[in-house]
Amino acid sequence: MLRFTLRRILQVAPTVVVVALLIFVIFSVVPGTFAVSLFADGKRAADPQLIARLNEEFGLNKPLMERFATYVTDLARFDLGTSFRTRQPVVDLINDRMGASLQLSVAAMVFAIVVGVPFGFLAALRPGSMLDTTTMIGAISGLSLPDFWFGLLLMYLFALQLNWLPSFGYGDGSLQNLILPAVTLGVTPLALLARTTRAGVLDVLNADFIRTAHSKGMSEAKVVRWHVARNALVLIVTTVGLQFGSLIGQAVVIEKLFAWPGIGSLLVDSVAIRDIPVVQGTILVIVLWFLIINTAVDLVYAAIDPRIKQE
Amino acid sequence: MTMPLLDIRDLRLSVPLGRFALHPLLKGVSFQIMPGEAYGLVGESGSGKSVTSLAVMGLLKKPLAVTGGQILFKGQNLLALPMREMRRLRGNRIAMIFQEPMTALNPLSTVGRQIAEMFVLHQGKSWGEAEKLAVESLGNVRVPNPDRRAKNYPHQMSGGLRQRVMIAMALACGPDLLIADEPTTALDVTVQAEVLRLIKELCAARGTAVLFISHDLGVIASICQRVGVMYSGCLVEENETRALFDSPRHEYTRGLLGALPRLGSRSEQGRQRLVDIDSIIADRSKLTESRFITPRELEGSQP
């Protein structure tokens, strides 16, 4: 297991390097310097002196290769640069907001699992039933739903009309503030989970070993508990993992909608004002997070399925 | 005369064809198996042998349905038995081995645990006791190092070993009837012989009756006292194994025998041609005219 773990981690490393490279290329090779674009969308014309000063301060007038070298050595020291806007280290900015983002995605995922998996499971056990049809209609609708619009509707209904929940903000991390954003963010993974769970369970139910289990004289309930559940879990874990990773990408919009102080809204705000170091850093952290989750999923997967470790 | 252990009377089975029509899969099959007897059902795939065995186990899945007849086990009609009672018989008094040892075992569970389930289900043992009994069962089917092997997952075993696990599982509760559906078809020839011998010896020692299903008359001959030949949902011929080989009555049986390579047959005519069954039964298409689902699909995907 330890060797498997190490190997998986080593496999991820090159991807991280390439992504870091890619991010640098995307933001450096494009025409126009950062400092120019920083003010380009402003109302006043960019002051050449100011631009020169900024270029000097952030080392933007140095040759590309030298900038790249700085970028890499800084990265190696977990230094993601300094914000154009606030002059704070990007690492600190991200650090301050990581907690809120984690909280939101975990809550959303828990919601998606708690609702999506049972529905998918029950639907598969009674294919063609009312519950099955409803679940499948709900799932395809959930997958087609623009989640930020759904959030807007929830906000309108539960916060503005009914006054049950706060409409936005972090509110010192109280549970009440978390509910609406988490439900909004959880809708898409919920739909996907219901769908994959159903498909997975149906697949397992058609497997030969389920027939063997029945031939042993097992009751339906025991067949499900002893043989279906664990096998279906493999697929569910994979889906959960993939969704968990991309959740932080989706969270960008939801965080903005609910003014949730996570790295998603940090990213959007930085893009709007072209604070490139922050944009670079945030994206890198999000990708890292995505890869960490994927690796973790592989490890969990290996723990559940004895066949994986052998390959 | 003793009462037969299994008495199948005029069993009819069909699959719906469209909304109103029924396509018959078994057209009135009757045969009996005596206690301790090994009975072989032979026939090509789609002839209805597998569905017969699944009907006995009560494992037919929709849209397959029994449309007539009786399956008497120790005089009790299994088709009229409530589900709970049937479950008590299944695995306990009537056990089954399947064709695919690769997929018939749960890949995520140790084989020891999968055998142990039998003792927990039918003998009310605790998991601890059951696992010990499972190791014993593995020893009985001559798996080397049974206590270590019990902790193995199916993918860590060869096909032959896996089929032994299946046998251990099926015989765990000492059933009266063992149904073996092509248990050696997926195995290497050498392993085939070992597994066959194992089934034969274990069942003989315990007085377990066997319903052995195969398309291979050679395999059937090595294990069964009596043989029934199935063709297109009918039992076309039934006889003592020896007698069937010596004087086959039905032309399909003759075809089956002709398709069997025999040692020493070379010397008689220099070189004997193996006979192709399709060339004998020319009006085959007439018999199975309304084929909506191919029989192979039915056997393959419907447990």
Next chain:
Amino acid sequence: MRLGFNFWLGATLTALVIFAGVLAHWIAPFDPVLDADLMNSELPPDATFWFGTDGQGRDVYTRILYGAQISLTVGIVSQVINSIIGVTLGMTAGYWGGWWDDLVNGLTNVMLAIPSLIFALAVMAVIGPGLPSLLIALGLTNWSWTCRIARSSTLSLKSQGYVQAAQTLGYGDLRIMFTQILPNMMGPILVMATLGMGSAVLSEAALSFLGLGIQPPFPSWGSMLTDARQLIQLAPWAALFPGLAIFLSVLGFNLLGDGLRDSLDPHMRTRKP
């Protein structure tokens, strides 16, 4: 090939969106941008303004019809770009193998490691907002799955008799790829593109909602929601209808894609009990 109810529902919804987009100029009762009239702002739906008016007194129905143009353009163009990139890379990688295959595989893995919305956001950050940027950003975002499918189909098709026959006949690589391999994997690629249209429309809406996509006053369903959000208590209809339009059009694409997949690949269809 039998197409189910889902497919036809999807086809109907898609047809509706195309109808709205193409005919917007003729069937819309007002101008989407110029007919702003603060005297008529935040009016609830009535006989004149079917879906009500927004904060600047523009007819929501008109703007939704025109918004369909944006969504359709983004959906179709981005998926054409996606398919071209994905198929080209995947097919050549599968056909030639070797270092090129390794490179494409590596690139695909990297792309899969970046959440698609984040990637699009990064591209938009670099090249700025607007429709062309959106098309590029979303066109570059989702090709990795198409690429994987194209690669694996090519690998399996390569060993087929007719492809090998073409090779023995001395056909050039490109000719074989375009005449023998590509036509045989159009089905799955089409399915991916149809489903991709749904997610592109969602991404466009999200980016426009964030103010990074289509810029006001041009009517995109996403940017309409940005405006409507401020006034949600005064004019909830201005938020309800654009969202509904996004939902139904994405649902249409998804159902269409699912239906196509089911009819192309019966194995994917869950077996009937």
